[in-house]
Amino acid sequence: MARSAPHGPAPQEPAVPGVPGEVPDEAAPLDPRGAPVPRYGEGSLADLLPAVAAGLDVPGMTSGLGLKPADRACVFLVDGLGWDLLADHPGEAPFLHSLLSTSRGGTGEPITAGFPSTTATSLASVGTGQVPGVHGLPGYTVLDPATGGLMNQLRWQPWTDPHAWQPYPTVFQLADAAGIAVCQVTAPHFEHTPLTRVALSGGTFHGRLPAEERMDFAADRLGAADRTLVYTYYAELDGNGHRHGVDSEAWRGQLRYVDRLARRLAEQLPPRSVLYVTADHGMVDIPREPESRYDFDEDWELRAGVARLGGEGRARHLYAVPGAAGDVLAVWREVLGERAWVAARDEAVELGWFGPRVDDRVLARIGDVVVAMSDPVAVVATETEPKESELIGMHGSMTPAEQFVPLLEVRT
Structure with a gap:
C-alpha cells in the first residue's frame, strides 16, 4: 500500500523558540515544515x-x-x-x-x-x-x-x-x-x-x-x-x-x-x-569558499553514522548505518540546520516533499535523512564525487x- 502525505504548507518563517521579543544567542535550525514544497497537483x-x-x-x-x-x-x-x-x-x-x-x-x-x-x-x-x-x-x-x-x-x-x-x-x-x-x-x-x-x-x-x-x-x-x-x-x-x-x-x-x-x-x-x-x-x-562547500569526505562529524551519501550537493539523501538515523539527523541539523531544511524520511514524506503519495517500492530509495539547502551552500564529496564537487552551478533544492x-x- 502506498503512503499518502498532504500537500505541504505555504512557505513560512521558521519558528524561533524563546521568550517573545528576545533575540536568541544562536539562530534555531530551519523548521522542515517551512520548506516551500512544490505545487504538486496544481502547478508542477x-x-x-x-x-x-x-x-x-x-x-x-x-x-x-x-x-x-x-x-x-x-x-x-x-x-x-x-x-x-x-x-x-x-x-x-x-x-x-x-x-x-x-x-x-x-x-x-x-x-x-x-x-x-x-x-x-x-x-x-x-x-x-x-x-x-x-x-x-x-x-x-x-x-x-x-x-x-x-x-x-x-x-x-x-x-x-x-x-x-x-x-x-x-x-x-x-x-x-x-x-x-x-x-x-x-x-x-x-x-x-x-x-x-x-x-x-x-x-x-x-x-x-x-x-x-x-x-x-x-x-x-x-x-x-x-x-x-x-x-x-x-x-x-x-x-x-x-x-x-x-x-x-x-x-x-x-x-x-x-x-x-x-x-x-x-x-x-x-x-x-x-x-x-x-x-x-x-x-x-555556489561560491568556492570552504564555508559554502561542506566536504563530506573530510568532515568526520557529517560522516559519522552515514553508510551511503546519496543525492547531490544541493539535495542529499543520507542512508544511515542501522540504529544511527536519529543521531545522523541531530548532527546534520546542528551543523547545517540554519542553512538547510533537514528532515527524517517519514517527516519529508508526510510533508509532501516527494508528492502527495509515495509508493512502497520507492520509500526505501529515500534517505533516512533528507537535506535540502536553503542558503547558497552545498555538501560536496571531493574524493568520492570529484567531478560533481568541482561544479560551479548546482541545483536540487526547493x-x-x-x-x-x-x-x-x-x-x-
Whole structure:
C-alpha cells in the first residue's frame, strides 16, 4: 500500500523558540515544515503533460493545471532554464522574456519542478505525469534496496531493469495508444538510454544533432497530422551553467542561443498549434569558499553514522548505518540546520516533499535523512564525487531559483 502525505504548507518563517521579543544567542535550525514544497497537483512539471494530453482528448488524462486545448502541441524543454534566471536576463533572451507574465502582453507563469529539482527526477515527472514519490526517481543518486548500493538515475549506473524501477506508462505512450501522432525530437544518443525508456518513450524517436535542425523537424512533425504531440529538448544551457556558472559569459551566450532556437520553432508553428517552453530546474552558483562547500569526505562529524551519501550537493539523501538515523539527523541539523531544511524520511514524506503519495517500492530509495539547502551552500564529496564537487552551478533544492521554471506559451 502506498503512503499518502498532504500537500505541504505555504512557505513560512521558521519558528524561533524563546521568550517573545528576545533575540536568541544562536539562530534555531530551519523548521522542515517551512520548506516551500512544490505545487504538486496544481502547478508542477508532473501536471504539464497530463494537461496537454487532456486537451488532445487522451482518455483518463486530468490535471490541476488548466491549459487551453489545441490540436497540435509541442513541448520544448530547456535543461536548466530557471524562471528567475530568465527573468533576470531580458537582454540575452528578448523573445522568451516577452512571453513572461511580467512583460507586456506575456502570459507565461512559473511552475515548480518538484523535489529534488534535478534532471532525472524532473524528466520522469514530465514524461509520466507522476510525482517523484510515485515514478520512483527521487534524486540524482539513490539507494537501490535490492543491492544496498547507490544507483545513478541520470546515467543509470549500475544498470537495473528500467521498467521494474519505473513501471508506469508515459503520457506519450498513452497518447500514442489514443491515436495521437507522438514523437520525440532530440539528440540521437538519447534514443536508447534507460531514462528515455522509462520517462520519455512513446510514438517515434527522431534523432537530430544540430539544434536548429531539431527545431525545424519538430515544427514539421507538428503539422504532419491533425492531432500531434511533439517533445524536443536542449541540454547545453545546463552544461555551461554547471561548468562556468550562471554568472558567466559562456552561460549568457547559451541563453542567447536558446532564445534564437525558441523563436525559430515558434515562427514555424502550423495552424491550430501551441508551443510550451519549460525547463527541468533552475540553478544557483555556489561560491568556492570552504564555508559554502561542506566536504563530506573530510568532515568526520557529517560522516559519522552515514553508510551511503546519496543525492547531490544541493539535495542529499543520507542512508544511515542501522540504529544511527536519529543521531545522523541531530548532527546534520546542528551543523547545517540554519542553512538547510533537514528532515527524517517519514517527516519529508508526510510533508509532501516527494508528492502527495509515495509508493512502497520507492520509500526505501529515500534517505533516512533528507537535506535540502536553503542558503547558497552545498555538501560536496571531493574524493568520492570529484567531478560533481568541482561544479560551479548546482541545483536540487526547493529554493525559488532552483524550483521555479517557466511555462511559456505561443499559439497559432
